[in-house]
Ligand code: ADP
């Protein structure tokens with residue numbers, strides 16, 4: 001009767017049954033928003049036990065007297081959940097002002113806001129709210145503590161460049177150096193000049209504080225620093241919150257492992273068999289390998305009965321529905337051992353209670369951009385020493401723990417880099433530049449960055465934006481296209497595709513495509529080879545398949561059974577509906593007429609081309625294994641096995657994104673006619689030295 005939940009199927013519910021060995025039961029959502037079940041008094045006690053509690057007065061004093069306060073403290077010390085509450089208690093949210101706390105990750109925003117609302121005994125969305133892209137759970141004039149992604153705060157600056165409604169902005173997880181965090185820090189430094197009463201708190205789990213302090217302390221004019229206004233010091237203050245981590249014993253593998261998913265699974269089972277009680281946290285890289293590991297443990301438990309008693313296996317990655325997120329925070333039922341298989345979100349963004357064992361694959365998914373080939377890639381890549389230490393630290397929160405590194409000690413010591421490279425130095429800068437331009441920052445090269453992006457990447461981005469018709473000859477946003485693209489909170493290529501759909505008369509379809517592309521995946525992973533009903537239609541590509549799935553979903557009356565039968569993730573489809581509604585509203589606001597092209601897929605493909613022409617690839621003529629080359633940069637790429645065009649291999653295709661494993665794979669591809677390229681982006685293709693289209 002024990003049963004595992006397969007990701008993407010019915011929502012699971014953790015049930016503490018008395019028989020043992022029960023892992024999941026399908027069931028309804030738990031309606032309570034409470035994640036811990038503790039009463040109010042007990043929560044107050046828990047709060048007081050956190051390391052930051054002792055620093056409450058010091059923190060409030062520093063914030064009062066300094067424009068910028070940098071707070072360093074170990075993960076779990078209470079930075080994120082407590083400091084905003086301290087600020088509110090001290091009156092920073094009085095008189096209609098708000099306190100903002102940013103996070104690089106959406107899942108963290110939701111989880112932390114829910115926790116703080118619970119601690120304060122209020123309903124989420126009232127005094128305590130959150131905003132992530134396409135989801136605003138705040139109430140005007142009621143919400144005073146607002147958690148949001150740094151990307152959303154950047155967007156808010158487009159309407160209110162000085163962020164006037166906030167009294168304090170806490171930029172959390174600054175050590176992650178996400179691209180949005182870095183842009184935000186650069187902009188906030190500018191805002192401070194115009195709004196001396198604004199307070200910034202920069203919090204971080206690692207001691208990179210000095211660099212941050214130098215950044216905020218370094219002003220163009222010395223006078224600025226001396227000019228203390230109302231006794232506010234402009235030189236940043238640094239406060240280190242002493243944690244109380246326990247010792248963590250580190251174990252390495254002797255030989256490099258071949259398959260880290262399999263190795264992680266074996267390690268979990270070994271720990272479960274041999275080690276005393278305590279929960280296990282496994283770091284893998286993303287939904288795919290996490291789902292695979294959950295499945296492997298399930299299979300293992302089914303075949304060998306010995307492991308089954310009391311193993312509760314939970315995945316954790318962004319894109320997980322709320323009800324499933326809550327399971328990872330719920331207390332482990334008595335006599336059970338919880339295994340959380342997570343992306344690096346559990347490295348510092350979320351604190352999980354009760355972890356005693358950590359299994360570290362040594363990898364995470366990272367973005368890499370090569371400005372020479374103009375290829376941005378999501379790659380499973382080795383983590384840094386700093387990350388490895390953070391991961392290990394997760395085992396020592398409640399008592400001495402153990403960390404199992406699935407790599408050799410020699411590798412850790414001699415081959416792992418000390419710190420990760422800031423994301424801005426390994427990203428395509430197209431979105432970033434649009435943001436800055438929309439905020440009226442014209443001298444992008446002279447912008448005061450916490451870490452400068454490479455000039456090559458900058459030039460590449462300007463070139464693409466020029467070809468997209470977003471920037472004019474003077475590198476200013478064009479009107480209306482440039483401003484419209486900036487208005488849509490999506491990748492500029494997707495935004496351009498939406499705008500182009502207006503001319504092609506297929507905005508209804510393209511908005512659906514855009515909504516699907518903004519969701520990680522609508523498929524249940526492990527989807528087998530499907531027998532498609534109308535193959536000819538599907539062969540145009542994944543975008544067309546998305547439209548068929550969407551249509552089928554609506555026709556089924558939005559049925560979860562229909563999804564199940566068609567290997568479609570029901571939650572993802574609900575999300576698509578939501579995002580689609582929001583995009584429709586945005587599109588209408590910027591003057592796009594909603595119109596359907598019915599079944600004319602040629603115009604849909606043309607609209608995709610108008611946005612994504614830079615991602616064109618051609619099948620290598622004598623290739624027997626489906627090798628493509630990118631038109632710009634001649635990179636070797638292949639169609640991802642999950643694509644409907646896998647093995648179909650049309651001559652000309654456009655991809656949406658690249659993922660890299662053993663090869664560079666194109667995800668979400670569509671076939672095109674090369675003559676459309678010149679139509680879509682004459683400059684882009686004619687400027688190439690030898691025209692690659694011929
Ligand atoms: P930091 O930001 O310093 O890493 P947090 O403020 O996120 O720390 O967490 C402080 C403590 O609050 C954690 O150690 C944990 O005990 C508790 N906590 C945080 N989030 C949750 C949650 N969603 N459910 C239960 N407890 C939580």
Ligand code: MG
Pocket residue numbers: 076079080081172348349350
């Ligand atoms: Mg935190």
